[in-house]
Amino acid sequence: MAVTLYFDSATGPATFHAQAFATSYRGTGCLLDGEGFSESSESWYFLSAVETDSGRADGIALFGDSITDGFGSTPGADRRWSDALASRTGRAVLNAGIGGNLLLNDSAWYGERGVRRVERDVLQLAGVDTVVVLLGLNDIGFSETDVQPTxxxxxxxxxxxxxxxxxxxIRRGRACGLAVIGATLLPFGGSDHWxxxxxxxxxxxxxxxRCSGEFSGVVDLNRVMADPGDPDRLHPAYDFGDQLHPNDEGYGVMAEAVVRCL
Known part of the structure; x- marks a missing residue:
């Protein structure tokens, strides 16, 4: 599906999804004939969502940060773990990941805290019956580094x-009739968050x-993604290169683990 937007005057600051890992095209003038898109970006601008009707009510929302957003996947190839999960289950999978997002605190760079934005990004969506929570690593790891002012x-x-x-x-998801699956945090030893x-x-x-029994189910991504020789680190075969984010193969392994949990 392609969505084309046209603005007849300067808009000022644009809302955008900074790391979409898919290419958008832009150009000057009215380009409804499909020609003249001379610039490209891997961000999505203005458009926040497209609502469709699959005729089903068993959609899965993945709620998380840059790992859910797909950082480290091949741009333009649809290799995020949300894409992998959709292809393996045939169910609608909604990617509610925001790079850098925090569970407990708002950020000028990385959006509203998870405990607040869950209402807009998951609970108000039609057709969802399951949410997988993979969030909190930035809350734990941001204070370990002074490198990034963001x-x-x-x-x-x-x-x-x-x-x-x-x-x-969990409380808010169950109040809306959702199954809330908890995902353990991925290994991140050696990264700037460690x-x-x-x-x-x-x-x-x-x-x-793993042990509380409070989630509707648990997917132990920490164990399936760990280096057998050093469980605090990502398996080298799944590491994008920063010891924090998976690559395409790693995202596929994550999706398989969720399939076994559903």
Whole structure:
């Protein structure tokens, strides 16, 4: 599907999805004949969603950060884990990932906190009966680095605070009749998010996800994506190259793990 937008005057600042991992084209003038799109971008501008009717009510929403957004996948190839999951299940899969997003705090760069935006990005959507939550790694890891000025706010959070955020998502999802599946955080040892405190908190959070029984189901992405020789690190075959984000193969493995959980 192609969506073409035309603006007859300057718009000023544009809303956009910064890392869409798909190509958009633009040009000057009225280009309804399909010619003259001389510039390209991997961002999507203005358009926030396209609503369709699949005739089914078993859609899956993936709720998360840049890993859900598809960072590290091949641009233009539809190799995010949402794409892989849709192809494996035949179900509608909605990608509600925002790169850099936090579970507990708003960010000028990375959007509204997860416990708030879940209403707009998941709960108000028609045709969804399941949500997979993979969020919280940035809350844990942003405070480990001073490299990125965009990693603010970066308060030091405890495992209890992250778990409290998960419980809020579970409560609100179930109130809307959704199955809320918890995903353990992927290994991120060696990345710019890693440190002694981040390691401790992520281990505690993942153990709670696995053992608490509070989610409708659990997909243990941490274990399926780990390097067998160093479980705190991504498997080298699945690593995009920053020891934080998966590559195309890794996203496929994540989708397979969710299929087994559904």
């Amino acid at each position: 990693y603010k706010p970066a308060p030091v959070v405890s495992s209890g605070e992250v778990i409290g955020g998960y419980r809020e998502l 440190g002694e405190r981040a390691a401790k908190v992520s281990h505690e959070v993942n153990e709670w996800v």
